Amino acid sequence: IERINHAKAIRLRVKELIDHFGIRFPIYVLFTKCDLLAGFNEFFENLSRDERNQVWGMTFPLNEKDSQDDVIKHFKGEFKALEQRIDARLMDRLEQERDVKRRVLIYSFPQQFSALREAAETFLQEAFSENRFQETPMVRGIYFTSGTQEGTPIDRLLGSMAQEFGLNRQIAPAFSGTGRSFFINRLFKDLIFAESHLAGINTRVEKQRAWLQ
Numbered sequence: 476i477e478r479i480n481h482a483k484a485i486r487l488r489v490k491e492l493i494d495h496f497g498i499r500f501p502i503y504v505l506f507t508k509c510d511l512l513a514g515f516n517e518f519f520e521n522l523s524r525d526e527r528n529q530v531w532g533m534t535f536p537l538n539e540k541d542s543q544d545d546v547i548k549h550f551k552g553e554f555k556a557l558e559q560r561i562d563a564r565l566m567d568r569l570e571q572e573r574d575v576k577r578r579v580l581i582y583s584f585p586q587q588f589s590a591l592r593e594a595a596e597t598f599l600q601e602a603f604s605e606n607r608f609q610e611t612p613m614v615r616g617i618y619f620t621s622g623t624q625e626g627t628p629i630d631r632l633l634g635s636m637a638q639e640f641g642l643n644r645q646i647a648p649a650f651s652g653t654g655r656s657f658f659i660n661r662l663f664k665d666l667i668f669a670e671s672h673l674a675g676i677n678t679r680v681e682k683q684r685a686w687l688q
Contacts, residue, residue, distance in 0.1 A: 479597070481598075482598045482601035482602040486602045486603065489502065489603075489612055493612075498674050499612075499613055500613065500673070500674035501670060502603070502612050502613060503615055503616055503617075503662075503666075503667055504598075504599070504602075504618070505617075505618050505619075505620055506617070506618070506620070507622065508621065508622070509619045509621045509658075512584065512587045513580055513584070513587055514580035514581055514582075514584030514587055515587075517572070517584070519657055527660075529661055530618060530658060530662045530665070531557070531620070532557070532662075533553030533556075533616055533617050533618075534615065535549045535614060535615060535616055537615075542611065543599075543605045546603065547596060547599060547600065550595070550617060551596070553617075554592055554595070557619075558585065558589055562585055565581070568581045569581055569582060599614070618658065618662055620656075620659045621657040
């Protein structure tokens with residue numbers, strides 16, 4: 476319920492911005508604090524600096540006629556591609572890691588990430604569903620990031636695995652806030668800032684203004 480209310484609050488805020496400025500602008504959805512997914516840091520910790528700076532997510536085609544159903548369709552396909560990329564590097568990460576507890580975390584991470592799919596899809600539907608009385612928001616993309624790691628990772632799957640391996644369930648350590656950023660730098664520098672020109676006229680607002688004149 477809290478997640479749905481948050482999505483509705485964002486929907487209202489987007490409407491207010493569109494109405495106030497009279498333009499249709501790109502919306503970049505960021506799921507931050509992905510380090511709180513158990514296994515995230517262990518899975519990605521061997522990335523180089525350039526790899527950590529890359530964009531991790533999905534950028535949708537620019538099409539003014541895209542409906543909310545099109546956005547959800549794009550999301551499903553692109554999320555599946557991200558899952559496949561994670562699966563592709565899983566065996567290498569398991570072979571590189573010798574610590575049993577850390578291997579359990581690495582092994583579980585693809586499932587932890589996949590568990591986000593339903594929540595993310597529900598959020599998109601609630602926050603950006605179509606309304607014939609409003610301009611359809613331009614959802615440009617969805618991205619997964621991590622800034623400075625802090626807090627205790629969310630463990631959705633490791634309980635049963637820890638039991639099977641004979642380990643304490645609390646095998647995902649809390650973070651101190653001294654970590655590195657993942658998938659942020661180029662997202663802003665090469666994508667969001669570079670696309671500032673995409674904000675344009677809100678055709679619905681322009682028609683209303685013309686009618687009132």
